Amino acid sequence: MNRKWLTYALGIVAITAFLISLPFVLRSPYWVSILIILGIYTLLVASLRTITLIGVFSLGHVGFMLIGAYSSALLVMRTGLSFWAAFIIAGLVSAAVALLLSYPFLRVKGIYFAILTLLTAETFRLVAWNWKSLTGGNYGLINIPAPNPLTIPGLGIMQFESFNSYYYLTLTVVVLSLFLLYRLEHSKAGFIWRAIREADILTRCVGINIMKFKIINFVVACFFAGVAGALFAHFQRSLSVDYSSTFGTMMSIYLIVYLVVGGPERFAGPILGATVLIIASEFARPLQENQPILLGVITILIVLYMAQGIVGLPNRFQLWYERALKRINRNTTSKTSLGG
Amino acid sequence: MGISAQLVWQAIVNGFALGWIYVLMALGLMLIFSIMNIMQFAHGEVYMVAAYFAYFLSVTLGINLFGAIVICMAVMAGLGVFLERFLFRPVRGRYILAPIAISVGLTLILQSGTMGVFGLFWRSLPTLAAGSLSILGAALPKDRITAVVVSVILVLVLYLFLKRTKYGQAIIASAQDYEGATLQGISRNKMAGMVMAIGCALAAAGGILAGSLFQIIPTMGVLPMIKGLIIIVLGGIGSLLGVVIGGMLLGFVDGLAIVFLGPMWASLIPLIIVIVFILVRPQGLFGHE
Amino acid sequence: MGDALPLLQIRDLNKLFGGLVAVTGLDLDVSEGEILGLIGPNGAGKSTVLNMIGGTILPTRGKIVFNGEDITKLPSYIRAQQGIARVFQQDILFANLTVIENLLVGLHLHLRMGFVGTFLKRYTPVGKEMELASQTLEFTGLAQHFDELAKNLPHGKQRLLGLAIALATQPKLLLLDEPVTGMNAEEMEAILTLVKVVRERRGITSIIVEHNLRAVMSVCDRIAVLNFGGKIAEGSPKEVVGNPAVIEAYLGTEEDAA
Numbered sequence: 001m002n003r004k005w006l007t008y009a010l011g012i013v014a015i016t017a018f019l020i021s022l023p024f025v026l027r028s029p030y031w032v033s034i035l036i037i038l039g040i041y042t043l044l045v046a047s048l049r050t051i052t053l054i055g056v057f058s059l060g061h062v063g064f065m066l067i068g069a070y071s072s073a074l075l076v077m078r079t080g081l082s083f084w085a086a087f088i089i090a091g092l093v094s095a096a097v098a099l100l101l102s103y104p105f106l107r108v109k110g111i112y113f114a115i116l117t118l119l120t121a122e123t124f125r126l127v128a129w130n131w132k133s134l135t136g137g138n139y140g141l142i143n144i145p146a147p148n149p150l151t152i153p154g155l156g157i158m159q160f161e162s163f164n165s166y167y168y169l170t171l172t173v174v175v176l177s178l179f180l181l182y183r184l185e186h187s188k189a190g191f192i193w194r195a196i197r198e199a200d201i202l203t204r205c206v207g208i209n210i211m212k213f214k215i216i217n218f219v220v221a222c223f224f225a226g227v228a229g230a231l232f233a234h235f236q237r238s239l240s241v242d243y244s245s246t247f248g249t250m251m252s253i254y255l256i257v258y259l260v261v262g263g264p265e266r267f268a269g270p271i272l273g274a275t276v277l278i279i280a281s282e283f284a285r286p287l288q289e290n291q292p293i294l295l296g297v298i299t300i301l302i303v304l305y306m307a308q309g310i311v312g313l314p315n316r317f318q319l320w321y322e323r324a325l326k327r328i329n330r331n332t333t334s335k336t337s338l339g340g
Numbered sequence: 341m342g343i344s345a346q347l348v349w350q351a352i353v354n355g356f357a358l359g360w361i362y363v364l365m366a367l368g369l370m371l372i373f374s375i376m377n378i379m380q381f382a383h384g385e386v387y388m389v390a391a392y393f394a395y396f397l398s399v400t401l402g403i404n405l406f407g408a409i410v411i412c413m414a415v416m417a418g419l420g421v422f423l424e425r426f427l428f429r430p431v432r433g434r435y436i437l438a439p440i441a442i443s444v445g446l447t448l449i450l451q452s453g454t455m456g457v458f459g460l461f462w463r464s465l466p467t468l469a470a471g472s473l474s475i476l477g478a479a480l481p482k483d484r485i486t487a488v489v490v491s492v493i494l495v496l497v498l499y500l501f502l503k504r505t506k507y508g509q510a511i512i513a514s515a516q517d518y519e520g521a522t523l524q525g526i527s528r529n530k531m532a533g534m535v536m537a538i539g540c541a542l543a544a545a546g547g548i549l550a551g552s553l554f555q556i557i558p559t560m561g562v563l564p565m566i567k568g569l570i571i572i573v574l575g576g577i578g579s580l581l582g583v584v585i586g587g588m589l590l591g592f593v594d595g596l597a598i599v600f601l602g603p604m605w606a607s608l609i610p611l612i613i614v615i616v617f618i619l620v621r622p623q624g625l626f627g628h629e
Numbered sequence: 630m631g632d633a634l635p636l637l638q639i640r641d642l643n644k645l646f647g648g649l650v651a652v653t654g655l656d657l658d659v660s661e662g663e664i665l666g667l668i669g670p671n672g673a674g675k676s677t678v679l680n681m682i683g684g685t686i687l688p689t690r691g692k693i694v695f696n697g698e699d700i701t702k703l704p705s706y707i708r709a710q711q712g713i714a715r716v717f718q719q720d721i722l723f724a725n726l727t728v729i730e731n732l733l734v735g736l737h738l739h740l741r742m743g744f745v746g747t748f749l750k751r752y753t754p755v756g757k758e759m760e761l762a763s764q765t766l767e768f769t770g771l772a773q774h775f776d777e778l779a780k781n782l783p784h785g786k787q788r789l790l791g792l793a794i795a796l797a798t799q800p801k802l803l804l805l806d807e808p809v810t811g812m813n814a815e816e817m818e819a820i821l822t823l824v825k826v827v828r829e830r831r832g833i834t835s836i837i838v839e840h841n842l843r844a845v846m847s848v849c850d851r852i853a854v855l856n857f858g859g860k861i862a863e864g865s866p867k868e869v870v871g872n873p874a875v876i877e878a879y880l881g882t883e884e885d886a887a
Contacts, residue, residue, distance in 0.1 A: 057436060057437060107619075110436075111373070111379055112618050114379070115569050115618065116615060116618045118566075118569070119566070119569075119570070119611045119614055120611075120615060122566065122611060123608060123612065123615070126604070126608055127608070129604075130604040130608075183749060184748060184749075186751050186752060187747060187748050187749060187750060187752050188737075188742060188750070189748045190752065191730075191752050194723075194726065195726070195734045198722075198723040198725055199723050199724070201721055202721045202723065202734075202794070204706045204709070205683060205685075205705055205706070205709050205714070206714070206734060206735045206737065206738060206794060206797070206798050207707075207710040207738035207798055208709075208734075208737055208738070209706050243559070243562075250444075250447070250562065253440065253444050256440050256444065257441050257444050259437065260437050260441035261441070264435070289455055290452060290453075290456055291452070292448040292449070293448065293449050293453055295445075295448055296444075296445040296447070296448030296449035296452070297445070298445075299444065299445035299448070300427065300442055300449075303438050303442050303445070304430050304431065304442075307438075
């Protein structure tokens, strides 16, 4: 029992040390910026996965990221609010919109929920596109300021203009958020979510108010999407809702790919999926316009041949290993029984 | 606002033609969803690839446009069968996200691949018919009318296929209840192949018509995909008539909305209508649930 | 049994599906501690009545009063909280959860933990929860399967699990929808015995919907017979079996009646 704890603790320390040291190991602002995007998308996909716990698939998660991004940017730019308050409020705005929509939305399931969320995200995008006075319309929002400098006791004042410092900001927020999502998933509430996914009629008939639990799930997930959006806004320093941007229709659906490639069944799935795909697309950059082809091929191959996603690899390896062992044993025993 | 009658007529005809093209998309999507329980998100890319292939056939090779349509539909049908056999069949029965992921991967490949071969600039197909007909004092472009006629013919052919042939009846039965068709001796695999072929052929026709009426760009498939989804929800999954009526309504509303309300509201209104529909009457106008 | 206000009172219950009349003008009383059989040929409307009592379908007209309260329009989860539990015909279970986890969901109602406990603490069922769950499993004869996935259980045990989950909610009224259909004699006996035992030990009232009259005759105190959505007979098993209207209803279809 103690051994297990020790290994866990060591593992966490090792990973933390690794993550903290990455910018210095890489020494390249470009790669650090990739890591920041990776972190943001990990949070986005992880919160998307949380919604799957109640058995529905949102194809419009990007829409809530959009709300968070613009909320944070506009709060800071128009009202002079500090980033540190704005990005939380941005998450809350996303959550509030989700709350407003949740009662009607969550009564619908399956393909209808998917289409509904897809169209809702598209609606958000079009509203942002057309509401020029608020969002700058097709010109987008530019000159979004970086987070205000923070005084950290012991380390002095931290500026956030550089990639490195933004990396640590993203790292902290994302890790904290993932931790909260993880705890939620393994709490009683998470257990009930899974029950709702398995058989919502039965869950109702044992006295559980499933609407309440579904709403909480959806609202929390969209809160974190909003936070991811805020992080994105203050990193990119500009936002655009054009057709092919990060908030476009295809991006909504593309998030599903991150989830499926990583493996939707385990919590680590989104982390692995986002990592693999984003790093792969970086290495595929030399291919330029053919880059999406490679991603498409990778996606299809993984879905076809790795049913559980990347997260399922250790399992499959173990199964393969056991089967190989069995075959070896059979061969040796048959040899001996033949009178060796 | 000084909107001339001519403009209104043109908007109506435009919208009508587009509506029917979207109907072709919607029918394919609906069939595929009913039989395979998959929402084929790459359907828009099939539409787009067909338009480019038709460009290759008619502009590069000089084949007559209508001939190109036929060839293209056949080729895309074959592509559909191929996709069903090797991409969608292996993931059937797995969780719902798997086929979606496959469609998305497919979208990436098709869109990028086409961009790579043909570049980003828009191209155009030869017109379906030159000039315009004078009806009720307004000049209606013949090509729009031709597009509608072609679409209607295709839909009628589909209708006859579904109602009068053994395979069509099996598809209808299977759409309502999985066991129904296997009792007729037609395997699910065969039916999946059939609906993919039909769906892709229809999408191909739609793409070519649109490419001739408007222009061909690599991203031309995304919007029709969304419109197709909208129509399915409006008309109801499972009702051919519903899809047709839904498509005509949508085309009508779209066309007029752009003229009277400007592009902003024109794009928002269909979305809002559908959202309301899903919430209030998910089975659409004619569907059954 | 008899003088006090009935646990369940149904007055003029009607249900129309479009133009189809599923249930018409039903009046029914169920006393506390009673085991009532609701029988009739297929399509008689029995399951619809059960669904309306349980809350998964709302009536077109009529009133249902449970334990003195009008529950006609209440959502099913509130009815469950008030003491109505269900065992479903189609073996609705939490398929990918283990047997014990299935029970734990059923126990949620009586072991609620407040905000922090529900959302922030890691859920590891211990102590009282596990005890209660194990007890119910033993009671229904499922103890040795506690770690198996519900979907891997044989049919009969799945039915028992459904009953166990319902019992975990500590109900006053148990609604069983065709509990013995598709079971062998041994399994049938097991379920029906359990229904009797919980009535004796915990005073749980039961309504059993069945189309197989013979199966439930031994268990029910009273039987109400439905046909074409309306009640055609009511009384003790003996009375009902000899009732000519009942015999005709069953001979009209090919059901096995008596």
